[in-house]
Amino acid sequence: MPAASSQPRRPRSGNRRDEAARLAVLHAADDLLVEHGFGALTVEAIARRAGVAKQTIYRWWPSKVEILLDTLIEDSDKRLPVPTERPTAESIRGYLRAFARFLTRDPAGKVLLALMAEAQHNPDTAKRFHQRYLGPRRGLERDMLARGTDAGEVSPELGPDATLDALVGPIVYCALTGASVPRGLVDTLVENLLRPRPA
Secondary structure, three states, rough: OOOOOOOOOOOOOHHHHHEEEEEHHHHHHHHHHHHOOOOOHHHHHHHHHHHOOHHHHHOOOOOOOHHHHHHHHHHHHHHHOOOOOOOOOHHHHHHHHHHHHHHHHHHHHHHHHHHHHOOOHHHHHHHHHHHHHHHHHHHHHHHHHHHHHHHHOOOOOOOOOHHHHHHHHHHHHHHOOOOOOOOOOHHHHHHHOOOOOOO
């Protein structure tokens, strides 16, 4: 499932113009991916849309995958944070509902799905995707589940990773196949896999 990266950011010169250009590149990549798909996305097109030189992009990012990872990490941090407060069954349920909305309604969800798809046949993309996004986010999610279990809020039927896979897998499958996430799916998953403590 979907994590905020703990990896340090690439060095920037720090002035306002550089930050504006960086954000323009991230937004351009996000928009072009949604409009044209991963295969048609090029650094040249991103540079044109962002209004920056192609050399500027290559100075900051070695590939379009790294650009997409940066935009995915930033968007996930803002719009799909993993709960850090004392977790409850309801906050975990809320996180899963937000994940379903992120994948099916948010343009950043399209970036996540595109990187998932590309990772299936590109080992370099798979490695970077796991290093920068999936691994760190899974760590935060595993911690959320462990804290909820320690607090007696949930009693998972499976081990942490298997539980998380079983919770998010059906949601990801719906999104990848273009189907809507059925009403009540998250509730059913939570009730069956986490056995929340009765209120």
